[in-house]
Amino acid sequence: MSPRRSEKGKPLLPLKVTGTGSFLPEKRLTNDELAQFLDTSDEWIRTRTGIRTRHILSPEEIPATMGIRAAQRALTRAKRSPEDLDLLLVATNVPEEPIPGTAPHIALGLGMGKGAFADVSAGCAGFLYALAMAGAMLHAGMAETALVLGTEALSRFVNWQDRATCVLFGDGAGAVVLEKGQGASGILGVALRGDATKLGLLRIEAGGVRLPASSETVRAGKHFLQMEGKGLFRAAVGMMAEATRAALNQASLSLAEVDWLIPHQANLRIIEALVKRLRIPEGKVVVNIDRVANTSTASIPIALDELVQGGKVESGQILALTAFGAGACYGTVILRW
Numbered sequence: 001m002s003p004r005r006s007e008k009g010k011p012l013l014p015l016k017v018t019g020t021g022s023f024l025p026e027k028r029l030t031n032d033e034l035a036q037f038l039d040t041s042d043e044w045i046r047t048r049t050g051i052r053t054r055h056i057l058s059p060e061e062i063p064a065t066m067g068i069r070a071a072q073r074a075l076t077r078a079k080r081s082p083e084d085l086d087l088l089l090v091a092t093n094v095p096e097e098p099i100p101g102t103a104p105h106i107a108l109g110l111g112m113g114k115g116a117f118a119d120v121s122a123g124c125a126g127f128l129y130a131l132a133m134a135g136a137m138l139h140a141g142m143a144e145t146a147l148v149l150g151t152e153a154l155s156r157f158v159n160w161q162d163r164a165t166c167v168l169f170g171d172g173a174g175a176v177v178l179e180k181g182q183g184a185s186g187i188l189g190v191a192l193r194g195d196a197t198k199l200g201l202l203r204i205e206a207g208g209v210r211l212p213a214s215s216e217t218v219r220a221g222k223h224f225l226q227m228e229g230k231g232l233f234r235a236a237v238g239m240m241a242e243a244t245r246a247a248l249n250q251a252s253l254s255l256a257e258v259d260w261l262i263p264h265q266a267n268l269r270i271i272e273a274l275v276k277r278l279r280i281p282e283g284k285v286v287v288n289i290d291r292v293a294n295t296s297t298a299s300i301p302i303a304l305d306e307l308v309q310g311g312k313v314e315s316g317q318i319l320a321l322t323a324f325g326a327g328a329c330y331g332t333v334i335l336r337w
């Protein structure tokens with residue numbers, strides 16, 4: 001299917017981002033602290049990934065508590081209350097519990113009224129999938145005020161004895177409030193993609209219907225996140241570059257017209273390779289992986305919130321948000337602020 005193109009100056013899905021918010025747990029875990037119980041070093045982690053430290057949620061916290069804090073911040077900035085929301089989409093990979101998912105817990109904690117809420121699972125690209133879905137629903141008149149959230153606590157699913165995975169991830173949440181718009185701001189281009197032949201690159205095998213939890217699955221460590229790092233690394237740059245070009249094409253924009261590129265923060269070397277391939281100047285690229293590591297679905301909304309709170313985003317600017325992850329789902333959303 002060839003996507004409908006945005007007429008220059010006219011958003012495909014008109015909307016306004018009226019508030020952003022994020023939350024990072026208080027506890028930080030540095031590379032040096034990891035090296036106290038793992039055969040690793042600050043030098044290895046920094047040079048291979050760009051990560052220096054990450055936030056880890058406390059035993060009392062859950063993804064919903066992080067998500068609620070991020071959502072409250074976004075709602076306050078949007079001058080909206082939870083009762084104003086008629087849609088809440090929560091991007092997350094590992095739900096609060098198998099039934100129900102995370103969204104109802106967040107809706108309850110926020111004090112949302114009768115609006116719709118649901119989880120969206122699309123790997124680390126989940127936030128972009130949810131953003132596009134919410135944008136389309138606003139445009140179709142199915143909602144007027146939406147909250148899109150990414151919240152993730154992969155620290156609960158990594159094997160803390162596996163140095164190849166546990167050093168990469170951090171916990172956190174990020175949120176945006178979207179409101180129906182009529183002006184020039186909104187989603188100008190969307191390229192949501194997937195390559196299911198790569199679904200084996202990142203997975204938690206056990207605990208679902210295919211391989212229910214048993215003492216054997218626990219003994220075999222099948223409830224931990226497993227990853228083929230090299231395969232993901234190789235695929236990531238091509239996927240994000242292709243989706244970004246396609247979304248810009250739909251938006252009738254060139255790479256030179258992008259003001260801010262917000263890539264999924266999985267590995268600094270992946271970001272650098274992407275930036276080189278797209279020839280986007282470094283000053284336009286948002287990077288916070290050194291402080292937060294890979295927060296999966298929360299990665300893009302946290303980076304976006306930091307950019308907005310830093311007063312760096314101006315009305316009319318073009319933002320390219322791009323991500324890849326489990327599935328392998330990937331994609332890019334082009335926003336005009």
Ligand code: COA
Pocket residue numbers: 039040041044045048049124163164165167168202227228229230232233236266267294324325326
């Ligand atoms: N500390 C020290 N050594 C480590 C290590 C660590 N934390 N993790 C792995 N190593 C070792 C390996 O055991 C290997 O040792 P060997 O050569 O003796 O076998 C060596 O370092 C090289 O490992 P390799 O896997 O080749 O490293 P790499 O350069 O590919 O980097 C990743 C590994 C995981 C950082 C990199 O592949 C990556 O970031 N991939 C993408 C992951 C990703 O994006 N995941 C999330 C998707 S949303």
